[in-house]
Amino acid sequence: MSPTSRISKDQLERARSLVASVDKGFETKVVGQRRLRETLLIGLLTSGHVLLESVPGLAKTTAAHALATAIGGAFKRIQCTPDLLPSDIVGTQVYDASQGKFVTQLGPVHANFVLLDEINRSSAKTQSAMLEAMQERQTSIGGQVFKLPEPFLVLATQNPIEQEGTYVLPEAQLDRFMLKDLLDYPSPAEEAEVVRRIDAGVFDQPDRAMIDVADARELQRLAGSVYLDKAILDYITFIVAATRSPGKVMPPEMARYVEIGGSPRASIAFAKASRAAALLQGRDHVIPEDVRHLAHRVLRHRVLLTYEATADDVRVETIIDAVVRAVRTP
Missing domain, CATH: 1.10.8.80 (Magnesium chelatase subunit I, C-Terminal domain)
Known part of the structure; x- marks a missing residue:
């Protein structure tokens, strides 16, 4: 233990146990990608958002969903397209005829883990709405403020190929992401293991939480100490x-x-x-x-x-x- 540590031995052992449990749930669904796992966990422990760049098919969605499931958190995926509106992300008010009034419908950003797939395919206005939610950790709909859940982690992806019809993220918005990681193809052995698990039906088995959201918050507190x-x-x-x-x-x-x-x-x-x-x-x-x-x-x-x-x-x-x-x- 370091002489000025603010973490006791019991707390450190508790953190090791929680991380090991999350690892177990993550590795059930994701083969290899150890750096991706570390990047996502660092994002979770620091409440920092992550930008990923890779070609399609490298388990980004699977990894985000696996981590969300491992901590018992809510997961939402948003496929970004040029016609995506800010209200499609943060939510909007709709008229309920049965009640004779407008009611608020929260958008998919109101989840613990939000995957923004191909964020650079959405318009600048929609990108700004999402990045504002990331920074302020709240949304405003019809003059009412709605806090985002904790923990809250945005995983945004970019495809380095097929740049036609994309909106490049401005530097000031890129700076809002804590980390940016680049993913590479799996090794032949890892790719073969993916195929074997698909044949065995491993990915069809129901997911289960390894820890809960309160444990994730505890890990965040320990990381800050x-x-x-x-x-x-x-x-x-x-x-x-x-x-x-x-x-x-x-x-x-x-x-x-x-x-x-x-x-x-x-x-x-x-x-x-x-x-x-x-x-x-x-x-x-x-x-x-x-x-x-x-x-x-x-x-x-x-x-x-x-x-x-x-x-x-x-x-x-x-x-x-x-x-x-x-x-x-x-």
């Missing part, structure tokens, strides 16, 4: 500041590729996500490896590169790695 030393916090802020002034830490030929660096939201996301990652590893304190482990997911949608970088085929992850290497590890 994980010890973050001042030296680690300084390390985080130095990394984020370096993305805004790359010329101070990188050679000019690399620094010229960076147009905009991370905002203070990046530092906040780093701190929260690092605490959650430490708890998932069974620790009551954050270490530098937690920060480095999350660097791509926290920064890849916040560090914007120039057109020159695109022309030279320079990936944002390459720039992030260079920044992290340049900042002294405590």
